[in-house]
Amino acid sequence: MHPPDQLGRHRDASAACGDDHSPCTLHVNGTRHDLTLDNRTTLLDALREHLALTGAKKGCDHGQCGACTVAVNGTRINACLTLAVMHDGDEITTIEGHGTPESLDAMQQAFIDNDAFQCGYCTPGQICSATAILEEIRAGLPSHVTENLSTAIDLTDAEIRERMSGNLCRCGAYANILKAIHQVAEAHS
Amino acid sequence: MDFNQASEENLFDHARIVGKPHARIDGRLKVSGQAPYAYERHDVAAGQLVGYPLGATIAKGRITHMDATQALKAPGVAAVVTTLDVAPLNRAESNVARLFGGDVVEHYHQAIAVVVADTLERARGAANLIEVRYAEEDAEFDLEAALERLQNLGEPAADVGDVEAAIAKAPVTLDAVYRTSAQSHAMMEPHASIVDWSDGKAMTVWLSNQMIAWTRQALATTFDIDADAIRLESPYVGGGFGGKLWLRADTVLAALGSRAAGRPVKVALPRPLMFNNTTHRSATIQRLRIAAGEDGRITAFDHAAVSHTLPGGSGEDAVNQTRCFYAGENRRVAHHAIDLHLPESADMRAPGEASGLAALEIAMDEMAEKLDMDPVEFRILNDTQVDPEDPDKPFSQRHFVECLREGAERFGWEARNRTPGGRREGAWLIGHGMAGAYRGAPTLDSGARVRLARGRLVVETDMTDIGTGSYTIIAQTAAETMGLAMEDVEVRLGNSAYPVSSGSGGQFGAASATAGVYAACLALQKKIAAQLKVGAQLKAEELRFDQGRILGEGVDLALADVGDGDELVAEDKIHFGDFKEGLQIGTFAAHFIEVAVHAYTGETRLRRMLAVCDAGRILNPITARSQVLGGMTMAAGAALSEGLEVDRARGFFTNHDLAGYEVAVHADIPEQEVVFLETPDAASTPLKAKGVGELGICGVPAAIANAVYNATGVRVRDYPITVDRLVEGLAERAAHS
Structure with a gap:
C-alpha cells in the first residue's frame, strides 16, 4: 500500500x-x-x-x-x-x-383509516416507530416531555408528538398520524 | 372532448362517489411497504448495477483536470463516466444549468461524474478516488448586495392608474421590506432512477417524477434521441412539491452509466447532494407600499420584488397575486430575477404566491393596525369580485369573504388577543393572527384511456400520484361516470405508454386529470351505445350507467355483459377552451393561527391552525384535507424554521441535509382544522373542481408571522422567524414595560 x-x-x-x-x-x-x-x-x-x-x-x-x-x-x-x-x-x-396488503396489522389499518400518509415514503418508518412508542410508553421509558418520572406515563398528544419527531413527513400528515396512533392505543386499552 | 363553456347541471351534482370520502386505494400497498418506488424495482431490468454521483465543489468555473484511473481500478467498478468524457449534453427547455457534459461548472454540486459498480459501497468508495482540479471563476452569490447595485427593478408586469399620486395623497400608507429565505422541497424520497440503455438505443426509465411527458421530451432533447425510443414509468412518487417536475441528474447519470456499462444502472441522489444539485425555491426581497383612505379602502398597491436565478432562469415571481387579490384602482407590480450563481432556482409548491403572500399578508396586517381595523374586516372591505386591473373580467367564483367570516366564527376570532404583547400565560406570550390566501386554478389538457372487460374497468393515464390522491379521485371519477363500484375500477398511472395527462404540478393535476378520465369514460359510453343491438340505435346520452347496469329505452343490461367478453377500449382527452381567458379562476382561503412565544427565549410554538378553503368541488374530502394539512405544515416550516443558508464566499447552501435544513417535525404541529366551503365552479371543469394542494401553503406563513407579532409586539418581516430575529425586540419591550 x-x-x-x-x-x-x-x-x-x-x-x-x-x-x-x-x-x-x-x-x-x-x-x-x-x-x-x-x-x-x-x-x-x-x-x-x-x-x-x-x-x-x-x-x-x-x-x-x-x-x-x-x-x-x-x-x-x-x-x-x-x-x-x-x-x-x-x-x-x-x-x-407487520402485515401484508391482504392482512394488515392494527397500526397499518389505522394509518389508512386516518389518512395518515400521502406519498407513502415515510410511512413504513412511521408505522414502525408508532408501534414502538406505544411499547416504550407502556414500559415506562420517559421522553423529553414526560412530566413525572415516578408514575405511569400518560399517553398524551405531547408524548406521542415528541416520540414521533424523529420520523419526518414532508407531506405533513402529522395530525392524522397522531389520530392513527390514538386509535390503536385506545383499541388496546 | 372540448370544454368550451361552463358546465351545466350534470351527474357530478348528484354524485354517489365523487365528492364523498373514500380511503386511498393505494393505501394498502403503501402501509405495507409494497408500493414500488423508483429505486426499489428489483422486479425489472435484471442485472442492475449501482451508480454513485460526484458533485462539483466549486460554484462557477471550469474543470481543468479529472483523473478516474484509481476509481476504475477499484473493486467491482464497471464504468466511470466523467463530465469531460461527454460532449455537453443538450439543455432541455426546462433546465437552466446543463445537467452533464463538458468542462463548465455552473453551480455547486453540479454532477461531474458517475461511478458504476456492482454495489453502492463500491461505487461510493470509488467515487472518492476521482481527482478533480478546477479553475474557479469569480461569481455573485449575495442577493442583498446585488439588489443594492440595482438601479431599478425592471419593467413592471402591471402598472394601472397612478400609484405615486395615490400614495402621495393617501392618509394611511405603509412602506416596508420583507424577506423570504430560499427553501428546499426536501421531499422524503430522493430523486432516483433506474435506466436501461444497455444497447444505446431504446431507453427504459423507472424514476420518481411528476411530469411523464415533459420528462420524456426532456430526455429526448438531452440525448438527441427519438422520444418514441424512451419509455418512462413512475407509478409511485415519494413526494415532489415541484422538485420532480423536471428531468434531473439522477436520470441522466443512470442513462450514461447504463450505456457505458452495458447494463441497467440505478442512481439515487445522496441526500446531501440534493439541496445544491437539484432545484430550490429562490429567496426573495420584497418592498410593499400600500395606500388607503381613512375608511380603510385601499387605493394603491406597489409591490416590487427580487429573487435569484442562474442566468436564463426565472426565479420566484412573488408579486403576481398582488395583481388581483384585493380591490384598489392603482397598482404596480414588478419582479426582477437577479442572476446569481447559486444552484438552480425553480418551482416549488405555489411558486410565487407562497413567497408573495408571505409578505403581502403581513403588509395587510400592518395596514389594518394603522387603520385601527380588525384585519378580517379590512380584508372583507377590500374584496373584489372582478379583476381589479380589468373590471370586465369577473372571478368565476370567489368566496373569500365567506372564508373569512366562517374562519373567524370557528376560530373564535372575537375572543382574540387585541393588544400586541398583551396576553401572557406564565412565561408564554399568546397571540392570534390571520391571513388571506389566493392561488390560481389553472387546468391543462389531459388524456386517459379506459378498458372495460367483464364489468371491470381499467383506467390508464400518464398522470402521477405524488401523494396527492390521484389514484383515488381518478377511480372515483371513473366509477361515478360508468356506474361502477370503486372495487370494479383499477387505476394505472405514471407510464409513458398511457395517454398524456396534465401531470402533477401547479395545482392543476386533480382538476385536469379527472376531467380527462371523464372524457375517456364518455368515449367508452359512445362505443357501448354503438354496440347495443336494440332496434333503433341509441345515443350514449340516452343511456344511464348505474350500479353496474346500462339502462335506457329497451335496454337493461349488466355492464359485465357488454362486448361478449371482449375488451372495449376508448381513449379521449379534455381540451380546455379559450373561454376561460375571459375569467379569473382561482382558489381562496382564510387562515387563522394561535401561537405561544416564550417571553425570554423567543421560542415560538404553534397552538392552533385553522384553514377555510374555497376551492371548487372537493373531489374527495379525505385526500383534499390531507393536501391542505400538508400545505399548512410545510408553511409552518417556511414561517419558523426553513431557510437555505448561503455561503456567500463559496456559493452553496451550507445546510444541505435534513439536520441542517429544518422542516417541521411532529412536535412542531398542533391541532389543525380544515374546512371546505361547498363551492363547485362550473367554469373550471366538467366536475366543477379546482386544485387545492398549493392553496394550503399560501398565506399561512403570514398568518403565523401576524400571530407572533400579536403575541409579542415585535414585528418580524424576515422569514424564517427564528429566535435570533425575536429576542432583541423581546428584550427591548421587556425593558420598557
Whole structure:
C-alpha cells in the first residue's frame, strides 16, 4: 500500500475502498438469512439491496429522517445508521413483518383509516416507530416531555408528538398520524 | 372532448362517489411497504448495477483536470463516466444549468461524474478516488448586495392608474421590506432512477417524477434521441412539491452509466447532494407600499420584488397575486430575477404566491393596525369580485369573504388577543393572527384511456400520484361516470405508454386529470351505445350507467355483459377552451393561527391552525384535507424554521441535509382544522373542481408571522422567524414595560 497523500488519502484503490467482507446472519421477520456482506453495508442496504425488503426506506442515509426505522431485538433503530455486520444474530422486524396488503396489522389499518400518509415514503418508518412508542410508553421509558418520572406515563398528544419527531413527513400528515396512533392505543386499552 | 363553456347541471351534482370520502386505494400497498418506488424495482431490468454521483465543489468555473484511473481500478467498478468524457449534453427547455457534459461548472454540486459498480459501497468508495482540479471563476452569490447595485427593478408586469399620486395623497400608507429565505422541497424520497440503455438505443426509465411527458421530451432533447425510443414509468412518487417536475441528474447519470456499462444502472441522489444539485425555491426581497383612505379602502398597491436565478432562469415571481387579490384602482407590480450563481432556482409548491403572500399578508396586517381595523374586516372591505386591473373580467367564483367570516366564527376570532404583547400565560406570550390566501386554478389538457372487460374497468393515464390522491379521485371519477363500484375500477398511472395527462404540478393535476378520465369514460359510453343491438340505435346520452347496469329505452343490461367478453377500449382527452381567458379562476382561503412565544427565549410554538378553503368541488374530502394539512405544515416550516443558508464566499447552501435544513417535525404541529366551503365552479371543469394542494401553503406563513407579532409586539418581516430575529425586540419591550 502507498503512503497517504497530503490529504490523507491512500492511493491504492482496493485498500482505500476498504473492500472487506464478513459473514453475517440476520433473522428478519422470523426468517433466517445467512449473508456475506461488505463491511460497509448498512443494515438498511442489507435489507433493501440484499434481501429485497424495500419497505424500509432510504430518505437521507444519515439518521436524520427516520424513514428507515425498523425494530432490532424489539428496539426501534435507524437502519441507515448501523452496519449490518454489527447485527449478526439479531432479530429484525421490518414493515413487511407487520402485515401484508391482504392482512394488515392494527397500526397499518389505522394509518389508512386516518389518512395518515400521502406519498407513502415515510410511512413504513412511521408505522414502525408508532408501534414502538406505544411499547416504550407502556414500559415506562420517559421522553423529553414526560412530566413525572415516578408514575405511569400518560399517553398524551405531547408524548406521542415528541416520540414521533424523529420520523419526518414532508407531506405533513402529522395530525392524522397522531389520530392513527390514538386509535390503536385506545383499541388496546 | 372540448370544454368550451361552463358546465351545466350534470351527474357530478348528484354524485354517489365523487365528492364523498373514500380511503386511498393505494393505501394498502403503501402501509405495507409494497408500493414500488423508483429505486426499489428489483422486479425489472435484471442485472442492475449501482451508480454513485460526484458533485462539483466549486460554484462557477471550469474543470481543468479529472483523473478516474484509481476509481476504475477499484473493486467491482464497471464504468466511470466523467463530465469531460461527454460532449455537453443538450439543455432541455426546462433546465437552466446543463445537467452533464463538458468542462463548465455552473453551480455547486453540479454532477461531474458517475461511478458504476456492482454495489453502492463500491461505487461510493470509488467515487472518492476521482481527482478533480478546477479553475474557479469569480461569481455573485449575495442577493442583498446585488439588489443594492440595482438601479431599478425592471419593467413592471402591471402598472394601472397612478400609484405615486395615490400614495402621495393617501392618509394611511405603509412602506416596508420583507424577506423570504430560499427553501428546499426536501421531499422524503430522493430523486432516483433506474435506466436501461444497455444497447444505446431504446431507453427504459423507472424514476420518481411528476411530469411523464415533459420528462420524456426532456430526455429526448438531452440525448438527441427519438422520444418514441424512451419509455418512462413512475407509478409511485415519494413526494415532489415541484422538485420532480423536471428531468434531473439522477436520470441522466443512470442513462450514461447504463450505456457505458452495458447494463441497467440505478442512481439515487445522496441526500446531501440534493439541496445544491437539484432545484430550490429562490429567496426573495420584497418592498410593499400600500395606500388607503381613512375608511380603510385601499387605493394603491406597489409591490416590487427580487429573487435569484442562474442566468436564463426565472426565479420566484412573488408579486403576481398582488395583481388581483384585493380591490384598489392603482397598482404596480414588478419582479426582477437577479442572476446569481447559486444552484438552480425553480418551482416549488405555489411558486410565487407562497413567497408573495408571505409578505403581502403581513403588509395587510400592518395596514389594518394603522387603520385601527380588525384585519378580517379590512380584508372583507377590500374584496373584489372582478379583476381589479380589468373590471370586465369577473372571478368565476370567489368566496373569500365567506372564508373569512366562517374562519373567524370557528376560530373564535372575537375572543382574540387585541393588544400586541398583551396576553401572557406564565412565561408564554399568546397571540392570534390571520391571513388571506389566493392561488390560481389553472387546468391543462389531459388524456386517459379506459378498458372495460367483464364489468371491470381499467383506467390508464400518464398522470402521477405524488401523494396527492390521484389514484383515488381518478377511480372515483371513473366509477361515478360508468356506474361502477370503486372495487370494479383499477387505476394505472405514471407510464409513458398511457395517454398524456396534465401531470402533477401547479395545482392543476386533480382538476385536469379527472376531467380527462371523464372524457375517456364518455368515449367508452359512445362505443357501448354503438354496440347495443336494440332496434333503433341509441345515443350514449340516452343511456344511464348505474350500479353496474346500462339502462335506457329497451335496454337493461349488466355492464359485465357488454362486448361478449371482449375488451372495449376508448381513449379521449379534455381540451380546455379559450373561454376561460375571459375569467379569473382561482382558489381562496382564510387562515387563522394561535401561537405561544416564550417571553425570554423567543421560542415560538404553534397552538392552533385553522384553514377555510374555497376551492371548487372537493373531489374527495379525505385526500383534499390531507393536501391542505400538508400545505399548512410545510408553511409552518417556511414561517419558523426553513431557510437555505448561503455561503456567500463559496456559493452553496451550507445546510444541505435534513439536520441542517429544518422542516417541521411532529412536535412542531398542533391541532389543525380544515374546512371546505361547498363551492363547485362550473367554469373550471366538467366536475366543477379546482386544485387545492398549493392553496394550503399560501398565506399561512403570514398568518403565523401576524400571530407572533400579536403575541409579542415585535414585528418580524424576515422569514424564517427564528429566535435570533425575536429576542432583541423581546428584550427591548421587556425593558420598557
